[in-house]
Amino acid sequence: MNIIKKRKYKFGFSNPENPNAKKYKGLNSEVVNYISDTKNEPDWMREFRLNSLKIFNSLPMPNWGADLSKIDFKDIYYYIMPNKNNNTGTKANPATWDDVDENIKNTFEKLGIPEAERKYLAGVEAQYDSESIYTSIKSKWAEQGVIFLPTDIALKEYPEIFKKYFSTIIPPRDNKFAALNSAVWSGGSFIYVPKNVHVDIPLQAYFRINAKSMGQFERTLIIADEGSSVGYVEGCTAPIYDNYSLHSAVVEILVEKNARVRYTTIQNWSRNVYNLVTKRAIAMENARMEWIDGNLGSYKTMKYPSVYLMGNGASGEVLSIAFAGNGQHIDSGAKMIHMAPCTTSVITSKSISQGNGRSSYRGYVKVTPDAVNSKVNVKCDALLLSKVSRTDTYPLMNIEENQNIHVQHEASIAKIDKDQLLYLQSRGLSEDESLSLIVNGFIEPIVKELPLEYAIELNKLINLQLEGSVG
Amino acid sequence: MNIKLCSIDDLKKSNSIKELSVSAGEETLELLMIYSNGNIIIMENSCPHEKIPLYENSVIAEEDNSIECVNHGAKFNLTSGAPLNFVTNRKLKLYKNYIDEYGNIYLTIL
Numbered sequence: 001m002n003i004i005k006k007r008k009y010k011f012g013f014s015n016p017e018n019p020n021a022k023k024y025k026g027l028n029s030e031v032v033n034y035i036s037d038t039k040n041e042p043d044w045m046r047e048f049r050l051n052s053l054k055i056f057n058s059l060p061m062p063n064w065g066a067d068l069s070k071i072d073f074k075d076i077y078y079y080i081m082p083n084k085n086n087n088t089g090t091k092a093n094p095a096t097w098d099d100v101d102e103n104i105k106n107t108f109e110k111l112g113i114p115e116a117e118r119k120y121l122a123g124v125e126a127q128y129d130s131e132s133i134y135t136s137i138k139s140k141w142a143e144q145g146v147i148f149l150p151t152d153i154a155l156k157e158y159p160e161i162f163k164k165y166f167s168t169i170i171p172p173r174d175n176k177f178a179a180l181n182s183a184v185w186s187g188g189s190f191i192y193v194p195k196n197v198h199v200d201i202p203l204q205a206y207f208r209i210n211a212k213s214m215g216q217f218e219r220t221l222i223i224a225d226e227g228s229s230v231g232y233v234e235g236c237t238a239p240i241y242d243n244y245s246l247h248s249a250v251v252e253i254l255v256e257k258n259a260r261v262r263y264t265t266i267q268n269w270s271r272n273v274y275n276l277v278t279k280r281a282i283a284m285e286n287a288r289m290e291w292i293d294g295n296l297g298s299y300k301t302m303k304y305p306s307v308y309l310m311g312n313g314a315s316g317e318v319l320s321i322a323f324a325g326n327g328q329h330i331d332s333g334a335k336m337i338h339m340a341p342c343t344t345s346v347i348t349s350k351s352i353s354q355g356n357g358r359s360s361y362r363g364y365v366k367v368t369p370d371a372v373n374s375k376v377n378v379k380c381d382a383l384l385l386s387k388v389s390r391t392d393t394y395p396l397m398n399i400e401e402n403q404n405i406h407v408q409h410e411a412s413i414a415k416i417d418k419d420q421l422l423y424l425q426s427r428g429l430s431e432d433e434s435l436s437l438i439v440n441g442f443i444e445p446i447v448k449e450l451p452l453e454y455a456i457e458l459n460k461l462i463n464l465q466l467e468g469s470v471g
Numbered sequence: 472m473n474i475k476l477c478s479i480d481d482l483k484k485s486n487s488i489k490e491l492s493v494s495a496g497e498e499t500l501e502l503l504m505i506y507s508n509g510n511i512i513i514m515e516n517s518c519p520h521e522k523i524p525l526y527e528n529s530v531i532a533e534e535d536n537s538i539e540c541v542n543h544g545a546k547f548n549l550t551s552g553a554p555l556n557f558v559t560n561r562k563l564k565l566y567k568n569y570i571d572e573y574g575n576i577y578l579t580i581l
Contacts, residue, residue, distance in 0.1 A: 168556035171544025254557070282557045310560045339560050370560075 285311030
């Protein structure tokens, strides 16, 4: 028998909504024009948005992956302004933490963001519903020319560099949800790291949905110039509502020659959020891109971080953890496209299914004829915690070149070993503690890659999910 | 070698875009010919990204002199064939052409 207690979700609180902020429900050109007007955008961005809306309307819903049939695009608010601060007026991006609206400030205090900024971050951004409400970067990095801004502000302050790269990595035609994001994007981070600058402690963004039936569509663009390096960490939470919310982000990253980027996600949306995200990085000559992707929350997730290895000697790595609890379907994986010689990719995926949760690994590796002497290593492991848990693996490899290509693929599926549980209990641990120990051992290769603070947080979240789950 | 294709008027009558299958020696070339910004442009009728035909699957933007494949959004410059975004790093193959005094378009193969 499976005993599943209702999971505690400690981030499920919410603030009162500002009724004036929810102006338009549903998606049409009026909403898109409203967003563009509100942000006072240049004409090219308005045209880009309207064109993306047409593309969104013309593309079919995906007929694979998670079941998205319950998404009602007419029942979603696509843009919500955060509450105004009575003291400071309508500053979209206040200069100091004190300028932030009291309710919003309390939310992020509860989530521990300002404390984390003080202790171990190079910079932090906080997004609340549609808008970024606070961004800061430590002066050490700003003085070296590092730009860390909300994407909307970067469009105005750095128009040339913005237009040069925006949407060149993920065009709106890439998929239906990339087109949706392109039409209604708001917030997200813009990062530019100049040549040979190493940001050796992470920048962090925290995305919070507060409003009911809300769509959050942040857009992140990271450019690591030649020889530079940067790490970026994002976290996400939302209140628990009966209505579904939609999170559909686009993340574009350009890793120039000899540069290195590590992008870490700890996704812990509440279980009423559809999380449909497109993330892609371009790695040029001898560049290295690393995605570390932890997916614990959400109702349905479809997310496949990818690396296009476009320069000689480029390398890409995806380390992914998916935890699908009762009622969840986490369809995640990775894409590696080898387009240049001597490129290397590693995908390591670990998934855990609990109760009737379903986790899927979906991977695509392509080695084009230009990618001679390339190496691919894919490893996906699944752990089932109950008799009704489900896991699926869809690895697709398209190898168009056969000149000295080394491709390796391993997959394993395991159930919780009752002997191991019994052994640990005989050493004085409770059943829950024994299960946690086994699960944490299973995901250890990925957790050890996280900064210590995030590794502890991830372990805590997993332990919280596992409480009372024995099967 | 010059291979006669059609006249400029014929091309304009077919919405300034034509797909062609041309025999050049032992090879058959699948081509797309367009009239854009006052120029005749002949290219391979296949997106370098996923080899999908560009005819009826592309958008030509005269304002930025580009062609965009509608399948995945790969975009190319119509003068150089260079990719304009990071969907692919391969160039679109363009062919030289020659127009005679009567307005006939010829494909030039070196």
